[in-house]
Amino acid sequence: MATNTFSRVVASPDEDAAALLKAFQGWGTDEQAVIAILAHRDATQRKQILLKYEQMYSESLTQRLQSELSGDFERAMYHWMLDPVERQAVMANAATKCIQEEYPVIIEIACANSSAELIEVKKAYHVLYKSSLEEDVAARTTGNLRIACLLQLLLALVSTYRYDGDDVNMGLANSEAKIAHEAVSNGTTDQGELIRIVGTRSKAQLNATFSCFKDEHSTSITKALPHGTDPTGYLRALRVSVRCLADANKYFAKVLRNAMRDSGTDEDSLTRVVVMHAEKDMKGIRSAFQRRSTVSLEEAIAKETSGDYRSFLIALLGS
Amino acid sequence: MPQQVLAQASSHSSPPATPQPPPPRLRQATRKQQEKDTQHREREPPPPPPPMAAVDENEDLIRAFAGMGGLGVDEAALVSAMGRWRMQPERRAQFRRSFHGFFSVSGGAAAGIERCEDEYLRHLEVEFARLKDAAVLWAMHPWERDARWAHHALHHHGGAPAGVALVEVACTRAADDLLGARRAYQALHHRSLEEDVAYLLKDPNAALLVGLVTAYRYEGERVSEELAAEEAKALAAAVVKASPAAKLVQNEQVVRILATRSKPQLRATFKIYKDLHGKPLEDDFVGEPCLQEAVRCLYSPPKYFAEVIGRAFMDDADRQAKAALTRVVVSRADVDMEEIKDAYAKQHGAKLVDAVASNTHGHYKDALLAMIGK
Numbered sequence: 142m143a144t145n146t147f148s149r150v151v152a153s154p155d156e157d158a159a160a161l162l163k164a165f166q167g168w169g170t171d172e173q174a175v176i177a178i179l180a181h182r183d184a185t186q187r188k189q190i191l192l193k194y195e196q197m198y199s200e201s202l203t204q205r206l207q208s209e210l211s212g213d214f215e216r217a218m219y220h221w222m223l224d225p226v227e228r229q230a231v232m233a234n235a236a237t238k239c240i241q242e243e244y245p246v247i248i249e250i251a252c253a254n255s256s257a258e259l260i261e262v263k264k265a266y267h268v269l270y271k272s273s274l275e276e277d278v279a280a281r282t283t284g285n286l287r288i289a290c291l292l293q294l295l296l297a298l299v300s301t302y303r304y305d306g307d308d309v310n311m312g313l314a315n316s317e318a319k320i321a322h323e324a325v326s327n328g329t330t331d332q333g334e335l336i337r338i339v340g341t342r343s344k345a346q347l348n349a350t351f352s353c354f355k356d357e358h359s360t361s362i363t364k365a366l367p368h369g370t371d372p373t374g375y376l377r378a379l380r381v382s383v384r385c386l387a388d389a390n391k392y393f394a395k396v397l398r399n400a401m402r403d404s405g406t407d408e409d410s411l412t413r414v415v416v417m418h419a420e421k422d423m424k425g426i427r428s429a430f431q432r433r434s435t436v437s438l439e440e441a442i443a444k445e446t447s448g449d450y451r452s453f454l455i456a457l458l459g460s
Numbered sequence: 461m462p463q464q465v466l467a468q469a470s471s472h473s474s475p476p477a478t479p480q481p482p483p484p485r486l487r488q489a490t491r492k493q494q495e496k497d498t499q500h501r502e503r504e505p506p507p508p509p510p511p512m513a514a515v516d517e518n519e520d521l522i523r524a525f526a527g528m529g530g531l532g533v534d535e536a537a538l539v540s541a542m543g544r545w546r547m548q549p550e551r552r553a554q555f556r557r558s559f560h561g562f563f564s565v566s567g568g569a570a571a572g573i574e575r576c577e578d579e580y581l582r583h584l585e586v587e588f589a590r591l592k593d594a595a596v597l598w599a600m601h602p603w604e605r606d607a608r609w610a611h612h613a614l615h616h617h618g619g620a621p622a623g624v625a626l627v628e629v630a631c632t633r634a635a636d637d638l639l640g641a642r643r644a645y646q647a648l649h650h651r652s653l654e655e656d657v658a659y660l661l662k663d664p665n666a667a668l669l670v671g672l673v674t675a676y677r678y679e680g681e682r683v684s685e686e687l688a689a690e691e692a693k694a695l696a697a698a699v700v701k702a703s704p705a706a707k708l709v710q711n712e713q714v715v716r717i718l719a720t721r722s723k724p725q726l727r728a729t730f731k732i733y734k735d736l737h738g739k740p741l742e743d744d745f746v747g748e749p750c751l752q753e754a755v756r757c758l759y760s761p762p763k764y765f766a767e768v769i770g771r772a773f774m775d776d777a778d779r780q781a782k783a784a785l786t787r788v789v790v791s792r793a794d795v796d797m798e799e800i801k802d803a804y805a806k807q808h809g810a811k812l813v814d815a816v817a818s819n820t821h822g823h824y825k826d827a828l829l830a831m832i833g834k
Binding site: 263272275276279280303305337341343 | 639642643646650651652654655658659670671674675676677678679680682712716719720721722
């Protein structure tokens with residue numbers, strides 16, 4: 142469920158555009174006014190405001206925001222103003238450009254979305270970038286044999302159109318749990334079968350397989366993966382995919398927790414999770430966060446961030 | 461799949477070499493069988509020789525039943541005989557006695573009948589079913605058709621490797637149609653196509669097939685010549701590296717390029733490859749049928765389909781090759797049949813319509829011609 146709230150009586154796009162212009166005028170920007178409007182508009186309303194603003198003032202609202210705002214706040218607002226499907230395509234594309242660091246973004250988009258949602262993201266990607274997400278992910282293989290395993294996993298995750306029903310075959314779950322265990326014990330060699338399973342089975346079937354694994358080996362599959370050096374990122378990618386496929390809310394709550402650790406805040410991850418999920422399933426993520434934390438999500442964000450960036454995130458979370 | 465499931469008898473019948481109606485060359489009676497037959501007939505008083513007109517009628521009917529060429533039966537002639545020989549069981553008996561391949565006098569002698577040969581029966585069922593199958597396939601939604609063909613290919617190889625049929629569906633359909641087929645597959649089988657392909661195919665082609673089947677290609681016309689040149693070079697390097705132990709179809713670069721790039725981009729790459737090496741890419745993929753077929757399908761579906769149709773009409777065409785005729789005509793009638801006709805004319809120097817008219821029979825022929833159009 143979304144968390145950001147919309148005013149009962151919403152101003153018209155004309156009024157919003159005029160109010161925004163007023164916020165930009167004069168010395169400095171009235172960021173609070175900008176947040177008060179834009180954080181409380183849904184995707185359709187935001188699109189209308191973008192159109193109206195351009196019509197009325199002959200300039201792009203997006204560009205004006207980019208010049209008026211700065212830092213993490215500006216980046217968050219830029220992504221917030223995008224259409225939700227395009228937003229994911231934009232984030233995926235940015236991630237393909239430095240895939241060795243940003244692959245978790247791609248895995249999140251591939252695994253947390255439903256099959257139908259992922260197709261919409263891919264369609265938007267075609268329009269925006271005149272290429273497919275698969276080819277951009279796959280093209281990174283060129284000359285980079287070291288990360289071949291990682292890329293094989295990424296490509297499988299991004300290409301699949303999973304069956305989204307509840308049918309589960311327990312015999313198959315058992316046999317594939319065995320295969321998974323063998324692959325896990327192999328370290329990073331011979332991962333073909335595990336990639337096949339994680340990359341093609343439905344989420345219901347995978348959850349059954351993960352349960353069988355846990356019953357058989359008294360530890361979850363992610364904990365069974367070897368810890369320590371992971372030079373290619375394959376093991377981490379595998380962990381991310383398994384977690385995301387099994388329980389997306391729990392996974393994103395963990396990303397948020399990790400982003401706000403004492404040793405400095407990871408604003409990129411924080412922004413990504415909040416902005417991508419505020420109008421979708423933030424309530425579930427917030428509950429998952431609170432289950433494992435002494436403070437509420439808002440309190441944690443208030444503590445670890447500051448200024449307009451903080452105000453914006455809190456506004457998106459709905460309090 | 462109806463037609464393939466029913467087609468048990470492998471018929472190696474070929475179109476007649478001369479205009480004379482030859483006996484159906486289904487299963488040559490063994491020497492022993494022939495001796496037994498003649499011996500048996502010598503013991504009985506020979507039946508009165510049939511009048512000349514009846515002999516011609518018999519021969520016509522034999523031809524109608526023969527499913528000659530294995531591409532249909534002459535339903536109209538059969539219906540006509542049914543009318544003419546009404547209330548004349550002796551005429552039918554005469555016919556049975558003269559139709560040696562289908563009815564065996566010795567085989568049924570103990571019961572006083574001319575017994576049907578089982579193998580021929582099965583063959584005939586296939587021929588009658590050919591029209592029915594074409595009609596059913598024609599009526600079905602294209603996505604469901606493709607899903608059923610893919611499922612059949614995975615579960616009933618029947619001699620031909622599963623990969624080859626999957627490549628056709630994966631590479632010649634538009635991106636949204638392939639996606640539609642995958643959705644239909646899920647509706648029919650409660651699993652995704654890719655999980656079945658990955659799980660059931662344990663041969664070296666699996667990675668390529670999963671890649672092709674899961675492709676959701678960019679469909680725009682944008683092509684980067686620079687990228688095409690780069691990838692043509694990469695393909696050439698892969699060809700050089702290939703060996704029996706490290707097959708091309710398992711080369712990650714090759715699979716990646718074929719499975720993810722847009723079709724216009726791939727065509728540009730193939731063209732550059734041909735210019736650089738003086739021969740088309742599929743010539744360097746000899747020994748890897750799946751790869752060759754993928755390249756042909758991606759490069760030019762009409763050309764590929766014209767070749768498939770051509771093979772169905774050849775003298776040594778087997779059951780699979782003939783079944784492909786229905787599949788191609790039904791699936792492409794609404795898509796690129798005009799281009800296929802052009803390609804066929806170029807390849808075989810004859811019009812497709814004429815080739816179909818002379819090689820197929822009965823209502824099956826009419827159905828094909830109706831779908832192909834003038």
